[in-house]
Amino acid sequence: MARLSNETAKQLSAKEQLQVLLRLLRYTLPFKKLIAFAFISLGISIAASMSIPYMVKIFIDDYLLNGTMTRQQVIWLFMGFIVIQMIGAITTYLSVYYLQHLALKVIQQLRIDAFHDITRLGMAFFDETPSGSIVSRLTNDTEAIIEMFTGVLTSFLQAFFMIIASFIMMFILDIRMAFFAMIFVPLIVGVLALYRRLASVYFNATRQRLSDLNAKLAESIEGMKIIQVFNQQQRLRREFGKINDEHYEQTIKTVRLDSLMLRPAMTMLSTFATVMILAYFGILSFSETVTAGVIYAFIQYMQRFFEPVNQVSQNLNIFQQAIVSASRVFNMMDNETAAPRQQADQTATIQQGRIEFKNVSFSYDGKNDVLHDISFTVEPGQTVALVGHTGSGKSTIANLFMRFYEFERGDIFIDGVSIKQYSHQILKQNIGLVLQDPFIFYGTVASNIRLYHPTMTFEQVEAAAKFVHAHDFIMHLPDGYEHEVIEQGRAFSSGQRQLIAFARTMAMDPKILLLDEATANIDSETEEAIQQSLTKMRHGRTTLAIAHRLSTIQDADQILVLNKGVITERGTHDELLAQRGIYYNLYQLQLRGELM
Numbered sequence: 001m002a003r004l005s006n007e008t009a010k011q012l013s014a015k016e017q018l019q020v021l022l023r024l025l026r027y028t029l030p031f032k033k034l035i036a037f038a039f040i041s042l043g044i045s046i047a048a049s050m051s052i053p054y055m056v057k058i059f060i061d062d063y064l065l066n067g068t069m070t071r072q073q074v075i076w077l078f079m080g081f082i083v084i085q086m087i088g089a090i091t092t093y094l095s096v097y098y099l100q101h102l103a104l105k106v107i108q109q110l111r112i113d114a115f116h117d118i119t120r121l122g123m124a125f126f127d128e129t130p131s132g133s134i135v136s137r138l139t140n141d142t143e144a145i146i147e148m149f150t151g152v153l154t155s156f157l158q159a160f161f162m163i164i165a166s167f168i169m170m171f172i173l174d175i176r177m178a179f180f181a182m183i184f185v186p187l188i189v190g191v192l193a194l195y196r197r198l199a200s201v202y203f204n205a206t207r208q209r210l211s212d213l214n215a216k217l218a219e220s221i222e223g224m225k226i227i228q229v230f231n232q233q234q235r236l237r238r239e240f241g242k243i244n245d246e247h248y249e250q251t252i253k254t255v256r257l258d259s260l261m262l263r264p265a266m267t268m269l270s271t272f273a274t275v276m277i278l279a280y281f282g283i284l285s286f287s288e289t290v291t292a293g294v295i296y297a298f299i300q301y302m303q304r305f306f307e308p309v310n311q312v313s314q315n316l317n318i319f320q321q322a323i324v325s326a327s328r329v330f331n332m333m334d335n336e337t338a339a340p341r342q343q344a345d346q347t348a349t350i351q352q353g354r355i356e357f358k359n360v361s362f363s364y365d366g367k368n369d370v371l372h373d374i375s376f377t378v379e380p381g382q383t384v385a386l387v388g389h390t391g392s393g394k395s396t397i398a399n400l401f402m403r404f405y406e407f408e409r410g411d412i413f414i415d416g417v418s419i420k421q422y423s424h425q426i427l428k429q430n431i432g433l434v435l436q437d438p439f440i441f442y443g444t445v446a447s448n449i450r451l452y453h454p455t456m457t458f459e460q461v462e463a464a465a466k467f468v469h470a471h472d473f474i475m476h477l478p479d480g481y482e483h484e485v486i487e488q489g490r491a492f493s494s495g496q497r498q499l500i501a502f503a504r505t506m507a508m509d510p511k512i513l514l515l516d517e518a519t520a521n522i523d524s525e526t527e528e529a530i531q532q533s534l535t536k537m538r539h540g541r542t543t544l545a546i547a548h549r550l551s552t553i554q555d556a557d558q559i560l561v562l563n564k565g566v567i568t569e570r571g572t573h574d575e576l577l578a579q580r581g582i583y584y585n586l587y588q589l590q591l592r593g594e595l596m
Contacts (some may be wrong), residue, residue, distance in 0.1 A: 018052055020323050020326050020330060024145065031106075036097050038102065041095035042095040042161060045091035046158070046549065049165075050169055050304070054169060054297060057296060059077060100149075102149065104146070105148030111132070115138065118333070134332070135214055135218065136214040139330050140325070141413075149322075152322065156315075158308050163426070166305040170302070173301070174298065176299060199257055203254060207321065212247075250353075277295070293573060350430040353381075353415055353430070354377070355384075357376050358372050358411050359375055372565045374566075376570070380542055381542060382543070384543070386546045387547050387550060387560070397562075398516050402514065403419065404423070424547075427542070432512065432514065434513075442485060444481065444483060447484070448485060448500055448504060449507055450507065467537075506537060512543065514545075515534075517546050555573075556573070558570060569581050
C-alpha cells in the first residue's frame with residue numbers, strides 16, 4: 001500500500017490529536033465575525049435556558065406554596081416564560097446557523113489548500129499513491145470534518161457554556177451540594193478519555209478500509225475493459241468483497257464501543273447524580289428547611305449539566321472520525337514528495353534551445369539506477385531520437401528533462417544554463433510535450449487546445465489545429481471547436497486525441513519539442529498526415545523524440561540507442577544499420593512485422 005496508508009495506519013496519540021484539532025481550529029481565524037456572532041447567540045441562548053428553572057423555583061417557593069400570587073403576576077410570569085423561550089429559540093437557531101456557516105467556510109478553504117498542495121507534489125507521490133486514496137481524502141475525509149464542525153463543535157461549545165452556567169446556578173442555590181456535584185466531573189472526563197483512546201484505533205482502521213475501498217473501486221472502473229476482456233470479474237468481486245468485509249468488521253467494533261461507553265455510561269452517571277441530590281436534600285430536611293423549588297431547580301440544573309455531556313459523548317465518535325480524517329488530509333498536505341524546486345535565475349531565458357545531458361545518473365527508489373552516466377547534446381534545430389527496448393530508460397530521460405523528478409548526479413543544460421536555474425514558467429513556455437497517451441480534459445475541443453491560456457485567440461487555436469491536420473475532423477464534429485468533450489475524450493479515436501494534443505502543443509509555439517512516442521497509438525493513415533506536420537513542427541525547433549516506430553525517426557540528425565539505462569549506440573539511421581547492432585535488430589524486427 002502507498003505511503004499515505006502507512007502514515008495513517010498507526011494510532012494517533014492524545015498529543016497528535018490535539019495538534020490536529022488546533023491546526024483545524026486555525027482555519028477558523030479568518031472568520032472572526034462569524035465566530036463572534038455564534039458566541040453571542042450561544043451565550044444568549046444558554047442564559048435563556050438557565051433562567052427558566054430559577055424562575056420556576058421563585059414561582060414555587062415565593063408564590064405557589066404561599067398562595068400570594070395575583071392574577072396579574074401569573075400573566076406577567078406567563079408572558080415572561082414565552083418571551084424567554086422565544087429568545088432562546090431564535091438565538092439557538094442563529095448560533096447553529098453561524099457555526100455551520102463557519103464549518104462550510106473552513107472546509108471550503110481546507111479543500112482548496114489540499115488540492116493546491118496536491119498540484120505541487122512530484123510524480124513520485126502519484127507513482128506510489130492510488131488515485132482512489134487521494135480522492136477519498138478530498139471527499140470522504142473532508143466530509144467527516146464537516147460533520148465535526150457542524151455537530152461536534154456546536155455540542156462542545158454548548159456543553160462547555162452549559163456546564164459552567166449550570167454550576168454557577170447550583171452554587172447560587174446550595175454551595176455544599178454544588179461541591180458534591182463536582183465529583184462527577186472527573187468521572188465523566190475519565191469515561192470520555194477511555195472512549196477516545198479505544199475509539200481512535202477503530203476509527204483509524206475504519207477510515208483506512210474506506211480508503212482501500214475507494215482505491216479498489218477507482219482501479220476497477222479505470223481498468224474495466226481489461227477486467228472484462230480477461231474475465232477477471234470474479235476475482236475483482238472477491239477482492240472487493242474482502243476489503244468490504246474488513247470495513248464492516250471495523251465498523252461493527254466501533255458500534256459496539258459506542259453502544260457500551262456513550263449514552264449508557266452517561267445515563268448511569270446522571271441517574272446516580274439525581275439519586276444523590278434527592279438523598280442529600282432528604283437528609284438535610286431533618287435539620288433544615290428545604291423548599292420544593294430549590295430541589296426542582298437543582299435537579300433541572302443537574303440535568304442541564306448532563307444533557308450536553310450526553311450530546312458530547314454521542315458526538316465523540318464523530319469527533320474521533322473527524323480527527324483521524326483530518327490527520328489523513330494533513331498527512332497528504334505535508335507530504336515532502338514535492339515536485340523538483342527550481343533555483344530560479346529570473347534573468348535566465350531560452351533563446352536557441354540547445355540541450356545537453358552531462359553525466360546524468362538517476363534512480364527512482366534511491367537504490368537501483370535506471371540511468372547510468374547519460375551524456376549527449378542536441379544542437380539548436382536538430383532532432384535527436386531515443387530508441388530501445390521497454391525499460392531501457394527512454395521515458396526516464398524525458399521525465400528528468402520535464403522536471404517531473406529531481407536528479408542529483410550530473411546535470412542537464414539548456415543554452416548552457418542548468419535546467420534547475422530556469423523558472424517553471426520559462427520551462428513550460430518553451431518546452432512542448434506530447435505523450436504517447438494524451439490526456440483530454442472535460443470541456444470543449446477549443447479549451448483543450450487553448451488550455452485556458454488567457455491571451456490565446458480562437459484564430460491561434462484554429463491555426464494550430466490546421467497546422468497538425470486536426471481542423472478537418474474537428475469541423476465534422478456537431479459543434480466544431482465548441483464540441484463538448486466527455487471524460488478523457490473517450491468518444492474520440494486515439495489518433496484524434498493525439499492530434500488535439502499536437503495542436504495543444506503547437507498553439508504554445510515552443511522552442512523545444514519533447515515527443516514521447518507520440519505516434520505509437522496512431523493508425524497508419526493518421527500517421528502519414530501527422531508525419532508531415534511533425535516535419536513542419538521540428539523545423540527551427542530542437543526536438544527530443546522517444547521513438548517506438550523506427551520508421552518515424554529515420555531522418556533524425558542523431559539516434560541514441562539505450563539498453564538498461566546506458567547509451568550503447570549513437571549515429572544516424574544509416575550509420576546504425578551499418579553497425580548491425582541493437583538498432584539493426586530492432587529495425588529488422590519491425591520491418592518483418594510490417595511485412596507480415
